[in-house]
Amino acid sequence: MSEFQDNERDREQDPDVRNRILPEHRPLASDFEMERPIAIETKRLSLWYGNFQALFEVDLRVQQGLVTALIGPSGCGKSTLLRSINRINERLSYVRTGGVVEVLGKNVYDADVELTQLRRRVGMVFQRPNPLPISIRENVLFAFDLHEAGHDGASSTSKDDLVESVLKQVLLWNSVRDRLHANATQLSLEEQQKLCIARLLPLKPSVLLMDEPCSALDPEGTEAVEELIWRLRSEYTILMVTHNMAQARRASDETAFMLNGKLVEHTRTDRMFVTPEHQETADYIEGRFG
Amino acid sequence: MSESLFATTALDERNRKVERLYRRVFLTMTLLLILPVFLILTVLISRGASAWSLSFLFTSPENGMTAGGVFPALLGTIFLVAAALLFSVPLGIAAAIYLSEYASDNWLTRLINLAIINLAGVPSIVHALFGVGAFVLFFRFGTSILAASLTLAIMTLPVVIVSTRESLQAVPRAFREASWSMGATRWQTIRHIVLPNAVSGILTGVILEVSRTAGETAPIMFTGAAFFLPFLPQSVYDQTMALSLHLFVISTQVPGVPEDLPYGVALLLIAIVLAMNSLSIAFRMYLRSHKKW
Numbered sequence: 001m002s003e004f005q006d007n008e009r010d011r012e013q014d015p016d017v018r019n020r021i022l023p024e025h026r027p028l029a030s031d032f033e034m035e036r037p038i039a040i041e042t043k044r045l046s047l048w049y050g051n052f053q054a055l056f057e058v059d060l061r062v063q064q065g066l067v068t069a070l071i072g073p074s075g076c077g078k079s080t081l082l083r084s085i086n087r088i089n090e091r092l093s094y095v096r097t098g099g100v101v102e103v104l105g106k107n108v109y110d111a112d113v114e115l116t117q118l119r120r121r122v123g124m125v126f127q128r129p130n131p132l133p134i135s136i137r138e139n140v141l142f143a144f145d146l147h148e149a150g151h152d153g154a155s156s157t158s159k160d161d162l163v164e165s166v167l168k169q170v171l172l173w174n175s176v177r178d179r180l181h182a183n184a185t186q187l188s189l190e191e192q193q194k195l196c197i198a199r200l201l202p203l204k205p206s207v208l209l210m211d212e213p214c215s216a217l218d219p220e221g222t223e224a225v226e227e228l229i230w231r232l233r234s235e236y237t238i239l240m241v242t243h244n245m246a247q248a249r250r251a252s253d254e255t256a257f258m259l260n261g262k263l264v265e266h267t268r269t270d271r272m273f274v275t276p277e278h279q280e281t282a283d284y285i286e287g288r289f290g
Numbered sequence: 291m292s293e294s295l296f297a298t299t300a301l302d303e304r305n306r307k308v309e310r311l312y313r314r315v316f317l318t319m320t321l322l323l324i325l326p327v328f329l330i331l332t333v334l335i336s337r338g339a340s341a342w343s344l345s346f347l348f349t350s351p352e353n354g355m356t357a358g359g360v361f362p363a364l365l366g367t368i369f370l371v372a373a374a375l376l377f378s379v380p381l382g383i384a385a386a387i388y389l390s391e392y393a394s395d396n397w398l399t400r401l402i403n404l405a406i407i408n409l410a411g412v413p414s415i416v417h418a419l420f421g422v423g424a425f426v427l428f429f430r431f432g433t434s435i436l437a438a439s440l441t442l443a444i445m446t447l448p449v450v451i452v453s454t455r456e457s458l459q460a461v462p463r464a465f466r467e468a469s470w471s472m473g474a475t476r477w478q479t480i481r482h483i484v485l486p487n488a489v490s491g492i493l494t495g496v497i498l499e500v501s502r503t504a505g506e507t508a509p510i511m512f513t514g515a516a517f518f519l520p521f522l523p524q525s526v527y528d529q530t531m532a533l534s535l536h537l538f539v540i541s542t543q544v545p546g547v548p549e550d551l552p553y554g555v556a557l558l559l560i561a562i563v564l565a566m567n568s569l570s571i572a573f574r575m576y577l578r579s580h581k582k583w
Contacts, residue, residue: 088471093394119473126471130464132483142482143472200472 038102039064039207039237040085045099047077047084049092054080056261057099062254064206065234069252069269070241073289077261078241082209085239086122087115104206120147123200125210129192131184131199136176137163139184139195144202162202170198170228190221194228208232210240214247226251245285249273257281334557341554355518355540356547360555362522366435366530367562370510371503373439373526374446379496381443382450389451390458391480410448414508417445421513436526438514445509446499453498457491458484490577497570501563507534517543533559 040062047055054077062068070078083089085101087108100107108118120143131139140163163180167173172194176187184195193213200208213229214222229238230251242248248255249269256266257280265272265281276282283289345359352358393399421441431437461484469479516529517539523530533555541552 086471088467091470093396116473116475119471124471126464126467128464130462130468132465132468133487142469143474146472146474146478196468203472 036063036065038062039104040239041100041102042081042085043100043102045081045084045101046097047080047089048096050094054261055084058258058261058263060256060263060266062237062239064237066253067229067233067238067240067251068254068256069248070239070256070258071243071245071248071284072258072264073284074243076258078258079211080261081258082124082211082239082241085207085209086119086124088119088124116147120203121205122207122209123197123203123205125193125196125200125208125213127212128216129189129196131187131192131195133183133185135181136184136187136195137180139199140166140202143199147203166198166201169201169232170194171224171231172198188221189217190224193217193221193225197225197228197232205236207237207239210238212241212243215243222247245273257284259284331560334553334560338550338553338555338557341548341550342557346554347558350520351518351536354546355536355544356551360533360536360558362519363531363533363536363555364558365522366515367504367533369435369523369530370439370442370514370532371500373435374442374503375496375500377440377443378446378450378499382447383454383492385447386451386454386458387480390455391476391484406448406451409444410452412445414445414506417441418509418512420444421509426513432527433512433516433529434514434527435523435530436514438510438530439526441509441513442503442506445506446503449499449502450495453495454488454492457488457495460491461487490574493577494570494574497566497573501566501570504562504566505534505559507532507538511535511538533562 038061040060042058042060044057044059045055046053046057058077058081060081070082072078080089084097085103085108089095089097097109101109103118103122106113108122132142134142141159144159144162164173164177167176172191175191176182184192187195193216197208197213210229214225217225226247229240232238233253240252252269254267255269255272257264257272257276257278259280265276265278267277272281273285276285347359347364348361349359350362351360389399389402393402418441421437421444425431425437425440426433429437431440465483465487466479469483470476474482510532514529515532515535517531517535519529519531537552537555537559540547540555
């Protein structure tokens with residue numbers, strides 16, 4: 001069976017995806033009128049690389065269960081902001097952070113925060129798909145095994161079920177079901193990126209951070225991964241950095257625009273792209289600078 | 291006049307000549323490089339092969355080392371190299387893991403790196419004198435296998451560290467980030483991701499070290515290798531014979547040695563080195579073909 005047909009089958013399993021509701025046409029009332037809890041909140045977040053200040057007192061509130069896109073020109077600090085939420089910035093010894101980053105109401109910079117637990121709850125998807133050089137199945141179970149090792153090891157049948165269910169969630173199961181022991185690096189980039197999302201799910205994260213998750217993919221891969229992101233929303237809070245304004249427009253509920261380390265504007269995506277409040281936002285959206 | 295649009299000009303002609311000249315110069319240099327290796331091998335084989343036999347490998351020297359085999363020296367070299375690696379490999383790999391995976395880039399790390407590079411440049415005779423001072427005299431190991439192999443270990447350490455660190459750093463950073471971002475600790479990442487992917491490079495480096503260590507003479511001649519011993523060593527506190535020193539002795543210190551004997555010993559030494567190198571190349575090729583990215 002060809003890969004194409006496999007993908008088709010994956011999509012058929014889920015009628016929602018087949019008749020995917022495009023953001024422009026989706027019913028807004030249910031999405032926005034109810035007050036959603038805040039999943040991520042930064043308060044006066046500043047960050048320095050050595051002497052260079054990359055973030056200036058950023059106050060960002062990301063609502064739970066939505067896809068929020070972070071846009072802005074290169075070097076505006078959007079990736080830095082993303083990376084300070086799961087504290088992956090920190091391994092660079094010259095990084096200093098000021099302010100507060102709350103995930104589900106808890107400041108992740110508090111002394112009693114265990115980094116491994118934080119990263120378990122806050123998954124990250126990278127720009128370049130980075131599956132580990134082990135089998136597809138091992139990739140899915142890698143983090144799960146690390147974190148569950150202390151408890152009773154799950155039996156291998158329940159692990160099989162887990163692998164199957166998360167691969168189904170990312171619409172990858174049918175195309176890889178017969179090669180779960182093949183090396184993950186042999187997959188196409190699109191499949192790799194889906195796998196990178198799949199391997200986070202067994203940890204039951206509440207937040208998924210995505211750093212330009214589609215920029216290494218071709219248009220078809222981009223569409224497939226966007227579709228997946230859209231499917232995962234509501235169950236997970238997704239904060240996605242993107243360079244691609246069409247993508248922000250297509251695949252996000254809210255958009256935040258950053259410029260020179262500052263948050264300029266943050267509002268509903270449909271509003272941002274039609275009636276931006278700030279001149280800089282309008283200029284950027286219309287491509288007057290990039 | 292319909293000159294072709296892309297016809298050769300005088301400048302093109304000149305460029306082509308210069309191109310040809312340089313190509314030849316570089317080719318000649320490369321061939322000159324291979325020539326000594328080729329000559330050494332031909333001379334050794336033509337003059338030394340006649341000395342080789344089963345009894346050459348498996349009996350002791352006789353008649354004041356003018357006859358008989360090289361068994362104690364062969365065994366001694368194997369002991370010395372094995373013991374040296376026993377010390378230097380775990381230590382070197384641990385240090386390389388620290389430097390590559392844990393150390394932050396500060397003045398201390400830079401100092402350590404500088405020290406390693408300098409240690410690699412210390413002449414082997416200086417290592418030998420250090421070995422005498424430290425292991426033979428200060429630690430009172432006497433001239434022994436222990437002292438000699440520790441001296442060899444110190445000498446191989448920087449190379450093991452550098453080659454291991456390079457293999458570790460050849461593992462793409464993206465794998466580590468992926469692992470960390472899923473909440474794996476540094477050690478879990480090293481254990482499950484970095485080491486399995488670096489092991490081929492590390493082992494290749496170690497095997498190459500074996501071949502280099504096997505040929506060293508200066509570091510062992512004051513610390514544990516003997517000119518001639520009528521018996522095999524019984525413990526690490528005994529002295530031992532070694533191929534490299536044996537070659538030196540029968541070529542320069544002993545009168546009346548038949549001509550093919552030193553060549554035979556040299557051929558054996560080279561054979562060990564070449565065998566080790568080929569093993570390392572074969573191993574690398576095998577692991578490369580199984581490499582996963």
